[in-house]
Amino acid sequence: MSKNYDVIVVGVGGMGSSICYHLAKRGVKTLGIEQYGISHTYGSSFGDSRIFRLSQFAGAEYVPLAIRAKDLWAELEDYSNEKVLTTTGGLDAGPDDGPIFSGALKSSQESGLDHEVLDANELKRRFPAFNLPSHYKGIYQKDAGIIVPERAVVAHTRAAMQHGATITTYATVKKIEPNVNSVKVTTDKGCYEAEKLVMSGGPWTGEILPELKQILTPERGCVGWFTGDKPEYFQVGTMPICIIDDETGSFYGFPEFGARLGFKIGTNIHLKEYGKNDELRRGFDQTDEERLRHYTKKYMNKGNGVLTTASDCVWTLTPDEHFILDVHPNYPNISIAAGFSGYGFKFCPVIGEIMADIALGKQPSFDLNLHKLSRFN
Template identity: 45%
Template sequence: MAVYDVIVVGLGGMGSSACWQLARRGQRVLGIERFDIGHQMGSSHGLNRIIRLAYFEHPAYVPLLRRAYALWRETQELAGEQLLFITGSLDAGPAGSRVVEGSLASCAEHGLDHALLDAASVNARFPGYRLPAGHEAVYQGDGGFVASERAILAHLSLAISAGAEIHAREKVIAVEPGNGRVTVVTDRGRYEAGRVVVSAGGWISDLVPELAGKAVPERQVLGWFQPKQPALYTPARFPVSNLLTEEGHFYQFPSWGIPGFKIGLYHHLHEHGHADALSREPTEADEALLRAAVARYFPEADGPTLRLAACLFTNTEDEHFVIDRASGAPEVIVASPCSGHGFKFASVVGEILADLATDRTPPFDLSLFSLARLAA
């Protein structure tokens, strides 16, 4: 049986980053991925993911974000390709809504430069938007997006260059801790390590029993639409955004990679189930839901459909992450589920996982992400 210092199970955003951070520290690392490297079955495809510093979800995320930005810049320099794109960000919704007030709270606590704009000001400054009266938005200039698919490949390329061993198309069947070691059983063999990082996204509860019923996969759909006025939706003129409306909570990107405006809806059609059972095929109902929001709030982007793509969120009840050691098995380190807002943190979470796997204390307060809170 092959023996490693650390095995990483699942090589999406978090796992690929952990492989790189461990390998650069001289650890003997094995990364195992059930699907292809850079696959379309999980949570990180669809070209890019938003990154933003004015974090409405909780001010405790902001220190992590500051480190994430630094690591994304380091990674793109080492990889020789741009991964982080700055557009500015808008957190928008009805005046007094949780998106606006949460963003303002993070800005105030962490001294972030920002501006509070009313709907008319947003629409005039960024004419790709059509916010209704009574809405407002927090503009923060550091927001943008990370090229998520390219970032995973960059992390794994750097990891391999630093000596990591990567296995794709190999399904992990069990993670078996015991006597201070861990055995990972797959459909191709058995491997042993002192530590295992489980970052299996929508499949994490299959391997970490205490997450059963607490890490719930949900089907999401992204849409790209051809703008009527493409110049309004370039990265230079259209900041990434979160927009809370009476129809739901939407998130938006400028045209990049695919020549179309990109939009998604948190919790989409509220379709939950096992990750293997959720459809990855977009439907007319998916398209209609997204198009209605484009027509109302981004009318100059309401052109022909260019692409639809389904992905997964894996949600906890409070929609905060899990970054912790498994209960009763400190050799098993659990990363994610990220509840649909995790990829931007992948660079720093990989570093944190490497700390935990090498018995270092991460320089962050991780209490918000404890496993124990889910048992309460």
């Protein structure tokens, strides 16, 4: 048996890297175990950009989490001397009785967020990147922006290591054995023991803890980067990050950013492909492109140009699409951070803080009723 730790974190992806950091920062002897390298393309936390925003169509309950996350992203940037979050402003647009506009408006109003309500004329005047129907309205929120997921994972992992965490890579967790006062973890590289364990295995969580398989569903999604006839319409400063309602569900977009050519779009309801992460089809094909072009043709202003880059990715859904942030119902020394859906990344730092509290038996300073496992009983 290898060294003993206070807490083992299984999975050093978006959430796990942050959990390792927040534990290590408190002086907790932490081991993070990752089956691949740090920042890879097999899980949920890659693809150059993730939306950050304070207004939340998923519910006003998420606003305090986003506000705390914003402060913690800034803290991480200061600590790591690295830019992780770029502010671009954000637009949530749709018919006023649709879930995107009404959800963003409700969460902004209930939480007292600084926001603007824009009608179709104002949307057209302010944001030439979009060609929105005349009955669409928008909520503009200036604090929204773009997080680089790869750099966020790197910054959190490095900060965790600088605070004394041990990170083991290319080690796959095969078995978890909880005992009364400890948890034993067997990997293909060796065995480890700790007082507590935090599970943050992303789309693999249901494989490692099969009792969660029924409530954690990996779903394949795709994103693409497209050119427009007027590149100046699609730049940071002109185009905000956006979420736009459509009868197929909704799609989201980013201005041209980082190493890619063109603006990026994706949809949280792609082609409804569900299954085990390692068995979902991977790659990007014509059907994926057609799906994305539905949005570029319909809603972008002369933005149905060349598909310059494309990629697929997997997120994990719970039945109600809210996260799981809780202690295991049968094993009090195991806690679970899972089911972060297509909108979890922005919350990584605050999830790290919350899971460190949960693992250490401290009351988190947020109302987490929405995220209890018992809601699925």
